[in-house]
Every structure is written in C-alpha cells, then in structure tokens.
Amino acid sequence: MIKAKKKYGQNFLKDKHYLEKIVEAMPKSDNLVIEIGPGLGDLTEKLLEKRQVLAYEIDRELCEILKKKFPNLNLKCGDVLEYWQESLANTKYDLIANLPYYIATNIILRALKDKNAQNILVLIQKEVADKFSAKVGDKIYGSLSILASQVANVKKLFDIPPGAFVPAPKVMSSVILFEKFKDSYNEDFAKFLKIAFANPRKTLNKNLSVKYNFNPSEFGLADTIRPHQVDADTFFQLFSALKERSKNGKNNKSSRSD
Numbered sequence: 001m002i003k004a005k006k007k008y009g010q011n012f013l014k015d016k017h018y019l020e021k022i023v024e025a026m027p028k029s030d031n032l033v034i035e036i037g038p039g040l041g042d043l044t045e046k047l048l049e050k051r052q053v054l055a056y057e058i059d060r061e062l063c064e065i066l067k068k069k070f071p072n073l074n075l076k077c078g079d080v081l082e083y084w085q086e087s088l089a090n091t092k093y094d095l096i097a098n099l100p101y102y103i104a105t106n107i108i109l110r111a112l113k114d115k116n117a118q119n120i121l122v123l124i125q126k127e128v129a130d131k132f133s134a135k136v137g138d139k140i141y142g143s144l145s146i147l148a149s150q151v152a153n154v155k156k157l158f159d160i161p162p163g164a165f166v167p168a169p170k171v172m173s174s175v176i177l178f179e180k181f182k183d184s185y186n187e188d189f190a191k192f193l194k195i196a197f198a199n200p201r202k203t204l205n206k207n208l209s210v211k212y213n214f215n216p217s218e219f220g221l222a223d224t225i226r227p228h229q230v231d232a233d234t235f236f237q238l239f240s241a242l243k244e245r246s247k248n249g250k251n252n253k254s255s256r257s258d
C-alpha cells in the first residue's frame, strides 16, 4: 500500500457512497472531464465510465500506478499549475475532482477565469466551500463569493466527514458545484475587491480610502457600512465608477500626488 504524501495534500476518498454521490452530481454535458489529482484512481474509474477524461497528477509514483491501471487514460504527470497557461484544455471542459486542499482556492479561481471551463464540481475543505457560497451579510462573505457569483451559479451540495478519506483529514469537507454562465471574471475587479476586503473588520470607507478618494454617501452607502454588507452588484458599480474617475486622474490617491 502506498504511503500518502502530506506535501501533495493526499487524502484519498475511499467511501463508495460518497464517490457515487459525486458522480450523481455531475452536470449533464458531453464536455471533456478534467480531473486534477486522480491519486489512486477511485474517482477516475467512475468518471471514465461516463466521459472522456484528461487527468493531471503531480506525484510520479502515483502516475506509474495510474498508467498501469488505466492504459487509455490521457494522463499528464506534473504540477497542474505549470501546465495551466491561458486554458487547461483547448476544448470546453468540466473540472471534476477531489482537490488537494493546499491549492484548492487557487485552482477554483483559475478555473473560474478559464474560458473553456464550464462546470466545476469539486470536493474541498468545508470552510473554503462556505466562503465561495457565502451570501451578502454573512461574516465570511468576501471576494471569493463575489467573484464566483460574477461568473457562475454556485451550489454547495453536501458535506463529507473525515472518516470517508484515507488518511482522514483534520477538517470537514464539502462538494460544491459552479455552473458557469460567463467565460471569465475581470482581473482588475478582483484586485479592487482585495483592497475593499483588506481589513474586513474595518469599514468599507476605511479600506477603500487607502487607495481611492472614496465617499460612501456619494454612492448611497452609510459611512459605517462594512465590506461584507455590500452586495456584488454594488461592488461592481463602485469599481466601475472609481475606475472611470482614476482614468481622469481624479480618484486614485497615488495619481493625485503625482
């Protein structure tokens, strides 16, 4: 039996009930399936019964096992992030995977930005799934849920307890589905949100004033409003208005002092 490597986030999903539930939750489409981190191949086997699969696995030892087990699998051995240029495939695809938790957020953001990614069905740490699916007003609502809502319908489907994995992770996991309706989110908007949520406990005014000449009342917002209380559409309006002004050199603090 192979020893799981912590550095690669290896927690193998062994519980047949949950493997089946993931397969049942697969969106109906004919798209290529991309699996990141097939591991020992338990999910891969089920995916191959339904669709064409392209898989990326960083662990060379696992790659050898997978090649023997699935001679016809299109398998790339190496770090998926190194393969990932503009797109992970030259055709429309659905990303279906039990993701390595240490890079799960990064991978989801890349896929939300990748114009060929259409559906993203992933098993991740529950805490991260909660952040992606949070609603305005929730304490954990922030840039992840806003960016996701710009490009996809986000559905948190079900939780999976640690005991379903070998070795068992320390935390609870969740399966989450992103059904994309837009190719990509705006990179500058993502940067703007970083500034708006830099210090989530402070007011929106305090956060945005670091970079912009921002007056909440001009936008019909209370001076005391905190970033997690502002909905995605309002954020996008703020972003567009402040961007427009900084083009004219009126808004951006650094351009004012130039």
Ligand SMILES: C[S@@+](CC[C@H](N)C(=O)[O-])C[C@H]1O[C@@H](n2cnc3c(N)ncnc32)[C@H](O)[C@@H]1O
Pocket: 008, 009, 010, 011, 012, 013, 014, 036, 037, 038, 039, 040, 041, 042, 043, 056, 057, 058, 059, 062, 078, 079, 080, 081, 097, 098, 099, 100, 101, 103
């Ligand atoms: C949580 S395990 C999932 C394994 C398997 N799919 C399962 O459900 O049992 C994550 C997998 O991702 C692989 N992995 C980790 N980092 C990776 C990377 N940067 N690129 C590709 N695969 C990676 C690990 O080696 C491991 O096989």
